[in-house]
Amino acid sequence: MEQPILYKPETIQKMRAILEKTCNQGTAHAAVIPGVNVLAKQAQPAYLTKQVTIHH
Amino acid sequence: MASIPDIDPNDKEVNDLSLLKNRVVTETYELGSVMKTFLALSALEENIYEPEDIIDCENRKIGYVNGQKFSTWKEHGELTFSEVIEKSNNIGTAKIAQKVGTKLYDHYRRCGFGHLTGLTFPGQQRGHVTHPSTWSKASLNSLSFGYEIRATLLQLARAFSIFANGGYLPTLNLLRQTL
Numbered sequence: 001m002e003q004p005i006l007y008k009p010e011t012i013q014k015m016r017a018i019l020e021k022t023c024n025q026g027t028a029h030a031a032v033i034p035g036v037n038v039l040a041k042q043a044q045p046a047y048l049t050k051q052v053t054i055h056h
Numbered sequence: 057m058a059s060i061p062d063i064d065p066n067d068k069e070v071n072d073l074s075l076l077k078n079r080v081v082t083e084t085y086e087l088g089s090v091m092k093t094f095l096a097l098s099a100l101e102e103n104i105y106e107p108e109d110i111i112d113c114e115n116r117k118i119g120y121v122n123g124q125k126f127s128t129w130k131e132h133g134e135l136t137f138s139e140v141i142e143k144s145n146n147i148g149t150a151k152i153a154q155k156v157g158t159k160l161y162d163h164y165r166r167c168g169f170g171h172l173t174g175l176t177f178p179g180q181q182r183g184h185v186t187h188p189s190t191w192s193k194a195s196l197n198s199l200s201f202g203y204e205i206r207a208t209l210l211q212l213a214r215a216f217s218i219f220a221n222g223g224y225l226p227t228l229n230l231l232r233q234t235l
């Protein structure tokens with residue numbers, strides 16, 4: 001069954017551009033989930049898979 | 057759906073039943089700043105802001121918006137709408153939320169928050185989005201940076217897929233295996 005489009009294509013395009021810049025230039029936050037701490041350095045070119053460390 | 061710590065289901069010595077949960081769907085969290093993504097989506101969809109619009113983030117770490125005091129991680133002066141999200145400035149996001157108003161609730165719900173995902177998995181939680189009828193003066197600010205809203209990680213992943221697939225909220229299916 002075809003899903004309804006929730007957001008206008010131009011809105012999605014604008015958001016994609018923002019998200020791309022956020023991932024490559026933006027702020028990587030430290031996130032804490034019970035049992036798993038995900039720590040990321042701030043304000044670096046953020047290819048996060050290279051920067052994230054996971055502590056159990 | 058990886059959930060850590062996990063167990064070997066064949067190990068009959070395990071007596072901590074909480075390890076049987078898949079926390080991707082059974083636990084909800086106040087997800088914080090990732091929700092700024094959906095605030096931005098709301099503001100753009102409602103034509104309240106364009107990416108290059110300027111927002112005064114007041115060049116300080118302590119902000120007051122709608123009478124509520126809160127902090128942000130770093131001082132920023134004037135930023136574009138896009139930069140407010142990129143730099144994750146709470147003062148800027150709170151100002152955006154004040155203009156979006158109660159429609160922020162509608163958009164969070166539209167993105168699937170507060171709804172079951174439709175995935176048939178035991179113990180799945182629907183989470184919670186504070187309804188405007190119970191908002192305090194602080195609620196819009198809080199919702200803008202991801203508080204007063206609880207969601208599962210699966211709901212978050214599903215909501216982010218809106219950007220990957222051109223505006224659709226997908227129906228989820230569990231695969232037994234890939235060929």
